[in-house]
Amino acid sequence: MxxxxxxxxxxxxxxxxxxxxxxxxxxxxxxxxxxxxxxxxxxxxxxxxxxxxxxxxxxxxxxxxxxxxxxxxxxxxxxxxxxxxxxxxxxxxxxxxxxxxxxxxxxxxxxxxxxxxxxxxxxxxxxxxxxxxxxxxxxGELRIGVTARLAKQALAQFGGKDVTEIEEIWHGLAPPYTELFAWLEGRTDKPVSAARGPFRPVMLSQALDEEADLPKIQPADYAAEWKWDGIRVQATSDQGVRRLYSRTGDDISGAFPDILELLDYEGSIDGELLVAREDQGSIAIAPFGDLQQRLNRKVISPKLIKSHPAFIRAYDLLQDGEEDLRALPFADRRKRLEAFVARLASPRIDISPLVPFDDPDHLAALRANPPTDARIHEVAEGLMLKRWDSAYVPGRPKGPWFKWKRDPFVVDAVLMYAQRGHGRRSSFYSDYTFGVWTGPEAAPELVPVGKAYFGFTDEELRELDRYIRNNTVDRFGPVRSVRAEPDHGLVLEIAFEGLNRSVRHRSGIAMRFPRVSRLRWDKPPSEADRLENLERMLPRDASPKKVRKASA
CATH class of the missing domain: 1.10.3260.10 (DNA ligase, ATP-dependent, N-terminal domain)
Known part of the structure; x- marks a missing residue:
């Protein structure tokens, strides 16, 4: 011990x-x-x-x-x-x-x-x-900054193996993994996984460097798809065993029994898990906030399944029956995927459409202003670019696949509350709730719009902690209320990926991946953004030419 x-x-x-x-x-x-x-x-x-x-x-x-x-x-x-x-x-x-x-x-x-x-x-x-x-x-509440995949990478380094070898057999092993350690130490052969529906390590993309990489993106060499705002999953069915994995190999089947019912095939699909919503009589992709209602739940009620139906938008086909397709070029796998999904004939397993483009400039225009039909501009995070001749290689190889995300939204908000962090941050106030102004201009009030706990340096954390301790006006258990008035307070520049409507938040909105991008010691709180500015960014109200910076 x-x-x-x-x-x-x-x-x-x-x-x-x-x-x-x-x-x-x-x-x-x-x-x-x-x-x-x-x-x-x-x-x-x-x-x-x-x-x-x-x-x-x-x-x-x-x-x-x-x-x-x-x-x-x-x-x-x-x-x-x-x-x-x-x-x-x-x-x-x-x-x-x-x-x-x-x-x-x-x-x-x-x-x-x-x-x-x-x-x-x-x-x-x-x-x-x-x-x-x-x-x-x-x-079971270890908060030590270690993911399951990082632990597997440590095991791979210990045994001089490729981490993908460990990932492929992991779900057929059980603690305390004595046979795994025997193989890693060279005392026996590699364990043969008896698990049906195994996880296959995913292929990841590199962020596109617009100056170095964009000129290479030509229609003859690369396919383009929208980058959907869900979570990457692998849906596998093998001799009656059906599993749904996250991109890191975690088995999330229990949270999505409705998805498992759809896996009436022999094979493995790589795709995006999304939630559907009825929109003017048709089915459309719901915002990420709706998907969050289904994630990390131990018990899923029939009511939630009905109100937040999940579906898969397929990107790739890794296994077709007993045939492993990963060594084939993407162009061939794409044809196989189209035929595979067509045979399923399921309205809740569809295929991610290709995005036709003429040249890099055309692609850049599409990324900046996605089409408004089918609300793509609301639910696409950017573009995925894949070489037609690329095999499906585990890890993050340089060159075959790129992701080109849209620029983040940025707003100026006022620090309202702070809470102690965990682990090495347990002695610092490092978790921040921030808000924007609402109400009449003559008597504005702050309404919380999000929380963030990263995006700043260690030195900035120490500065923030000192500021919070010196400007505390009230305490609620581990939470401190910080002085926040039009003429006294701290402005945080917050970057985020998008907004959703939310009935659970007083402001009526929820932020997607907020983080602190800059400390605005120079800016008076009275000049922070107003709630109306954020409401204009909401998907249903946004125009194709929305301004990503809410205010100067």
Missing amino acids: KAFASLLDRLTLTPQRNGKIRLMVDYVASVPDPERGYGIAAITRDLSIASVKPAMLRALMAERMDEVLLGYSYDYVGDLAETISLVWPERGDGEHQPTLTEVVETLQRATRLDGPRLVEGWLDHLDASGRYALLKLVT
Whole structure:
């Protein structure tokens, strides 16, 4: 357990991607089976411990500490596991600590009645770092800045393998992955995945360099498609086993049972997951906000499936029956895809249409002003450009595929609230709620329009933190209300990908991927944008020539 606890601590405090990989490589190289396998499974969220829930931990803590004091402590720290790990009264000597294997295997056999008491006993014998690791493990709420794919890349580096080899067999493996480590260390052959409907590592695109790459984009060499505003998925059906994967290989089938019903074929489609909406008697793509209603849900109600029906817009065909098509040129795969989708005859699996163009200038004009028919200008993020002769190569090869996203929207907003961050930012106010002006010009008021927690440097974070502490006017638990008046406040330049209407937000709008693009220390709050400016950017009201900068 000590090694796992140390790994979590160091991963939390290491911002660099390569540094995190190095830490995980060192961990699996120094920790034996099955301990290391359970550690990796915890990081990749492939461990499920049903016998312990956060409410149970609060109940345990209530037996040891005044609830009001616990509440104050939690408000200050901002994380339940970290709070309990710091205030839990130590009763043991810290030497007789459980192993990670003991914890996982014991809890997997335990009932919900036994689970909390088991955790209680271990907490008594762990130090603060060990308690934090244990609590993060049992709740499954690791916020350490490591994705499942990054952990797989660390395993690939450890074994001197290509990460795509690991991704292709991952869903046929189970913790603690002893057969995987045996192969990575050269002690046995590569495991043969017994899983049906395997994930096939996706091919990704490079961002287009307009100066260097755009002149190369000619119709004879490249196909153009719209870049749809959904999430990239892989829909696979193999001998009765149907799975829906995200681009990183996470199985999201459980959230989309209506999609699984559509996969009445043998093969694997690469495409975009979208949500449909009725629009004047016809079916159209709904904004990304509608898709968000379906994502990351453990239980999907029939009502939600009916109100937010999902569908797939197919980009590519990776497997047709038993035939692997990935080595074929894109032009051939596209023909096969068109025939495949036509055979399905499903209104909820269609094909992404090609965008005809004459030359790079024509393509640039289409990107800047997408057609208004079929509301493409509302739901397309830009263009995808694919070489006709490109094979489907996992990873992000340079040259075959480009993405050319539209310029982001930019508005000036006023900082209203701030909250402490997590991990290495837990001592800084790094999560910001910002707003724009509404109401009469003589008596304007701010209305929140979004939240952002990245886009600034470490030095700017320290400046923001100082400003927030010196300009706090009220506190709500871990949240601080910051002074925000027409003549006193901080303006943040916010970049975002688009807006959706929202009945859940007081402003009536929701931002897509907001981030801080600049701190406007020079600009008085009275000159920040108004809500009416953002309302003009909403999809249904936007014109093809909308101005991306709301105000100067």
